């Protein structure tokens with residue numbers, strides 16, 4: 001099977017997928033995080049590997065097994081996720097599926113914060129690095145940069161604004177107002193700079209395969225220079 005896999009349309013292509021949540025420490029026993037099962041990102045990593053790509057999966061904590069043929073790098077914070085993602089450069093394609101925490105506590109306390117000390121602690125937050133924008137605007141930009149946008153309203157308009165703001169090529173927009181988070185299926189819009197496609201609701205694995213095929217077609221059209 002391996003010989004067959006390495007003959008796929010993404011043979012010789014290097015791919016990065018970020019997946020899962022990030023954890024941002026408050027103290028040694030507490031953190032803030034996002035809701036994310038990691039399912040969609042892991043399915044995309046698996047689908048890219050099935051088409052022959054060399055896949056690095058930079059993942060926050062999940063309960064999922066490493067897909068076959070994929071190299072997983074386990075991280076916790078957004079800063080660790082950025083460092084591991086930059087270490088994977090140069091890349092043909094980067095697909096940023098992680099639910100990165102937008103803010104982290106300005107300082108993680110070295111010792112556990114005790115309840116009886118000074119009343120209820122105020123946690124001041126600072127912004128985390130934007131991994132997608134950093135890669136998309138960086139010197140060694142991957143040839144194709146794909147982001148995700150989880151929205152609860154105005155899907156296409158918000159997603160289009162994210163393409164512009166982050167400098168990525170495509171955005172997969174999903175409406176998370178229903179039962180998509182943690183669920184088995186996804187309903188998405190694929191948005192490029194000049195087009196939008198609505199995909200029917202389907203299993204996350206099917207979304208992943210369809211996206212991997214699109215990526216293969218796009219990279220086939222743009223050989224590495």
Ligand code: CTP
Pocket residue numbers: 018078096097098099100101102128129130131132133146147148149150162
């Ligand atoms: N992303 C990232 N690093 C961050 C925040 C987001 O790489 N610090 C990536 C996500 O993996 C996703 C895309 O950016 O591919 C969009 O994430 P989203 O949370 O929808 O967008 P934000 O720019 O954070 O805007 P907001 O949460 O305010 O909608």
Ligand code: CA
Pocket residue numbers: 100101102
């Ligand atoms: Ca966000």
